[in-house]
Amino acid sequence: MRPTRPQPAQARQRGAALMLMLVIVVMGIAAALVGSLSTTALKNARQETTAVALAQAKDALIGRAVSDNNMPGSLPCPDTNDDGSAELLSGNDCPSYIGRLPWKTLDLPDLRDGSGERLWYALSTGFRDDDSARPLNSNTKGTLLIYRADGTNPLTEAGYDAVAVIFSPGSILGSQVRSTAAEQNSAANYLDIANGRNNASASGPFIAGSISDTFNDQLLFITAKNLMPLVEQRVAGEVKRALANYFSDNGYYPWADNLLSGGDNYAANDKTNRGWLPRDAAAGSAPDWAVGSPPQWFFDNQWYALIYYSVAENYTEDPGDCDTCDDNTLSVDGVNGVRTLFFMPGTPIGTLTRNVENLSHYLEDSQNRDHANDLYVTPTSQAADRDRLYWLSSSSIWKP
Incomplete structure (x- = not known):
């Protein structure tokens, strides 16, 4: 007795089923790949936004310090109420030496990091724009110490602690709450802790930690090595002018x-x-x-x-x-x-x-x-x- 051969219709159905399964598998792989690529692209885009915002802030702070007409080299107080403006001095001091970046005072757009948050900013007390900080010159050192991710080894060079630190706070983590005005003006609800170093501390020390489920701050800092050479160029211009005027007069x-x-x-x-x-x-x-x-x-x-x-x-x-x-x-x-x-x-x-x-x-x-x-x-x-x-x-x- 001859074996029964599959009918053409049955063969076609089996082939179609195999094709459908193959299409489903390929589509699944493609979807996973596209999803992975989309996640990576989104992460990269957010990182790029953060990096650009931090760099803009750093450049603006240095430009402000160099051009100041009271104390070249000085910097504005942080913004503690999130209105974009530097706080006025309280006596001889800033009301706080950590707060948001005063973007309006610096003539910047409303800078945001990749998570949509405004930048934060810490200032070394010796660089405040007040007469009590005089003399402010090339001998003036920053006092803000920054540690590497291990929390033990300094990121700033010995003798070159930071004059100012700019933070991207990232998205909300852990027990942070950012609902009310008071919560939104609390550094602890934006800046994180890693290896015993708390970035919400006004005077530091701070940490450039590794990104994790419990830490997502990113920072950029300014030292006197970044700042004072540019201030000195301005001072040198004034000395040239003064000597020229003196010679012209005498x-x-x-x-x-x-x-x-x-x-x-x-x-x-x-x-x-x-x-x-x-x-x-x-x-x-x-x-x-x-x-x-x-x-x-x-x-x-x-x-x-x-x-x-x-x-x-x-x-x-x-x-x-x-x-x-x-x-x-x-x-x-x-x-x-x-x-x-x-x-x-x-x-x-x-x-x-x-x-x-x-x-x-x-x-x-x-x-x-x-x-x-x-x-x-x-x-x-x-x-x-x-x-x-x-x-x-x-x-x-x-x-x-």
Whole structure:
């Protein structure tokens, strides 16, 4: 007896069923793949939004500090009531040194992180915009310590703790509640704890923790190494302008303060051509600085006490009658004819506390800190936060 062959209709049905099953399997795999890709794409998009917002905030804070007309380098108080504006001082202090980023004060759009939350911000007390924080200059250090994810090893370098920290709080976690106004203004409902470090603490220490089910803060910070080189560029511009105005008014440049101890309150010493830039330029018959040149904040924040200055004998009040001059002109990198020059010091290296009597705390090249001659060199280090030389050539052009 012959075996029964499947009828054509049955074969077609079985084939269709197999095809349908294959289509279902393929669609399932495709759906899973698309879902995975969509989740990854969404996560990446949120991360990109957060990174851009943090970077914008950092740039705005640095720009605000550099351009401030009361205390260049200072920063606004945090926003504690979520209205976008920096809080006014309470006495000599900010009402709180942690709060939201004052985006309106910084002329920013309403920045949000990838979860739709506004950024938070912590400020080092020494950088508040109040007269009681003076002097604020390159010697001023941040005090906000930040740890790596392990909570043990610092992320900030020794001696370079943060001036300000900007936080992306991320979405709500654990027991955090963000319903009422009071809850929305509590840092603990936005900033997290990891390995014993609490980012909701106003003065730190803070932690750049690993993202997990219990921690989703992301942060960016500013140190004096980021900030002060830009502030120093502004200060250098004011010094150039003040020296130009002084020469225009008098036909010569002021004498220097030769007492490196600053014991004479940084007053110019008659017939002394190198030392600290004088706070009081009047020496002998030479007059003081013109009013407003340099500006008052320059004196209030004691920038003169950080700036090493020299003037060539031919451009002093009494050419030929200079007690400390080496030659008629100054020399930079072997080029003579330099009229006057000065150094901006950069930030103190590491944990160093500067001693005004020790030029090596301000100038790194041995030739530049030789207080007995008028031969100078371009600083070897080109790092942004190291000392910088500005000099006026024989053709009256400032370099750089």
